[in-house]
Amino acid sequence: MQMASSMFFPPSCHPTQVSIIGAGKVGGTLAQRIAESNVAHVVLLDVVEGLPQGVALDLMQAGSVEGHDRKILGTNDYADTAGSDIVVITAGRPRTPGMNRNDLIETNAPIVARAVTNVIASSPNAVIIIVTNPLDVMTYIAWQVSQIEPFRIMGMAGVLDSARFQAFIATELNVSVVDVNATVMGSHGDLMVPLPRYSTVNGIPITELMDAETINRLIARTRNGGAEIVGLLKTGGAYYAPASSVRTMVESILLNRRRLLPTSAYLKGEYGMKDIFLGVPCWLGCRGVEGVLELNLTDNEREALNSCAQSVREGIEKADAVLAATAAV
Numbered sequence: 001m002q003m004a005s006s007m008f009f010p011p012s013c014h015p016t017q018v019s020i021i022g023a024g025k026v027g028g029t030l031a032q033r034i035a036e037s038n039v040a041h042v043v044l045l046d047v048v049e050g051l052p053q054g055v056a057l058d059l060m061q062a063g064s065v066e067g068h069d070r071k072i073l074g075t076n077d078y079a080d081t082a083g084s085d086i087v088v089i090t091a092g093r094p095r096t097p098g099m100n101r102n103d104l105i106e107t108n109a110p111i112v113a114r115a116v117t118n119v120i121a122s123s124p125n126a127v128i129i130i131v132t133n134p135l136d137v138m139t140y141i142a143w144q145v146s147q148i149e150p151f152r153i154m155g156m157a158g159v160l161d162s163a164r165f166q167a168f169i170a171t172e173l174n175v176s177v178v179d180v181n182a183t184v185m186g187s188h189g190d191l192m193v194p195l196p197r198y199s200t201v202n203g204i205p206i207t208e209l210m211d212a213e214t215i216n217r218l219i220a221r222t223r224n225g226g227a228e229i230v231g232l233l234k235t236g237g238a239y240y241a242p243a244s245s246v247r248t249m250v251e252s253i254l255l256n257r258r259r260l261l262p263t264s265a266y267l268k269g270e271y272g273m274k275d276i277f278l279g280v281p282c283w284l285g286c287r288g289v290e291g292v293l294e295l296n297l298t299d300n301e302r303e304a305l306n307s308c309a310q311s312v313r314e315g316i317e318k319a320d321a322v323l324a325a326t327a328a329v
């Protein structure tokens, strides 16, 4: 039998591959989400011997039941990640009750710096998505170390924070979450900026559907969304919604969907800021961050965004000092 060929889709054997560094809760769940979406082969890497191999084998065996045919490789060797289209960094420690995300800088900055150096050496053209906390600081460090074009590197947080805001709005109004759209900008921390004016139920702003006191309660819960789960789980943080959020970004890039998603992106003057990664609405396509949408903000919203930037800059200073001290040893 002869296979028909198409002018539009010439034969290609490039196997789309996503590598995930860190095979813990977020990394393992993300591997499952990507494989089960059937969008890419997955390489899962961790420093712990046996962990990525065990998770990968388990996920491979689920393939026939779930009806996907993606390959999943578990490894401790960066050579196996070579040629990745996207690399997601989840390596590093999660916080435990009583910690804030910036308390992770000392531990996670060297881990992220090393991981990104290794990743770029084997996949020089990859788009990189950072997940490790504190998110906006780690994304900046990853960019500094990698020296790649800033549009190829980004952090995941806004999709997750917006998903939380959406879930709380839907629950409060007793409506389907499918009809709810919400926007959260800024840093992934207590200062994040949920935007009720740009949050809707099927196009109707939530300011028409709830009083200010209710909206403020939902905003406070969104800002505390990660800590609420850390407080319940005790040994780490959320991973199902974070993995779903990264998968959404991965799909938009791999399939060149150009979805408008809140993303920690490098700013070159947008929102009056330069040389910083901060959560803003971005179009994600095959090149990575293909554009930043500049929303009209009120004075209060702009001030809140500036406070986020100030806190991220302080984190970057601390991380730089940690890395300088590590290099000096």
Ligand SMILES: NC(=O)c1ccc[n+]([C@@H]2O[C@H](COP(=O)([O-])OP(=O)(O)OC[C@H]3O[C@@H](n4cnc5c(N)ncnc54)[C@H](O)[C@@H]3O)[C@@H](O)[C@H]2O)c1
Pocket: 021, 022, 023, 024, 025, 026, 027, 045, 046, 047, 048, 051, 090, 091, 092, 093, 094, 095, 104, 108, 111, 114, 115, 130, 131, 132, 133, 134, 135, 156, 157, 160, 188, 236, 237, 238, 239, 242
């Ligand atoms: N951006 C977000 O919205 C978001 C959401 C959830 C979690 N996080 C962050 O993601 C990170 C991972 O969270 P988790 O729950 O998966 O933690 P986890 O402890 O379950 O997994 C982390 C994994 O990283 C591995 N690791 C450590 N050092 C490594 C290195 N040098 N190279 C490769 N792997 C290494 C560990 O062995 C472990 O398996 C944490 O920093 C957490 O705070 C961020």
Ligand SMILES: O=C(O)C[C@H](O)C(=O)O
Pocket: 094, 095, 101, 133, 188, 225, 226, 227, 229, 230, 237, 238, 242
């Ligand atoms: O809260 C955390 O530490 C993990 C993550 O950033 C989250 O928001 O779930």
